[in-house]
Amino acid sequence: MNADPFVMLVKVVLNLYLFIVLLRLVLQFTRADFYNPISQGVVKATSPFILPLRKVIPAIGRIDTASLVLALAVQLLTVFAIVLMKGATLSATGYAIYTVAGTLYHLLDLYFWAMLISIILSWVAPGASHPGAMLVGQITEPLYRACQRVIPPLGGLDLSPIFIFLAISFLKQILGPYSI
16 A cells, blocks of 8 residues: 555645635635634634635626635645645646646535535434534435425425435546545
């Protein structure tokens, strides 16, 4: 095995920050409650980089382009660091592909875990008023609604999470070879 602990450490730290940046992007896109303590933590962790970017990069509709640019920059930094640490080389096109595909992969991963938490919470603590449960519900609800327009619930059984999980898994399989 060629498991380099320094490569793993760099990947964990940068991917954790990428997760936080993507979470901010999703929170703004879904118009989640920004007075939620978890949302406030995400905003505080990302504001030092996003606020200067917002001065030069305006939002496009509901998409916070400053957060998107920061997410792509963090993923590009991750790809660059891993390639440099492994002593490999990549073309500019390779960097672009790994950056975009890796960012999309991690965004899908965020939604995968949010949906899994949402499903478990619906069994264990339906209607929970914990800030984390409320935030997960606000993130996943638009995705569920979009799927339910195509596949309505059958009686009391909602099959939309199954189809969303299949779609996410399919897309992650496509993007997997290009994610670092």
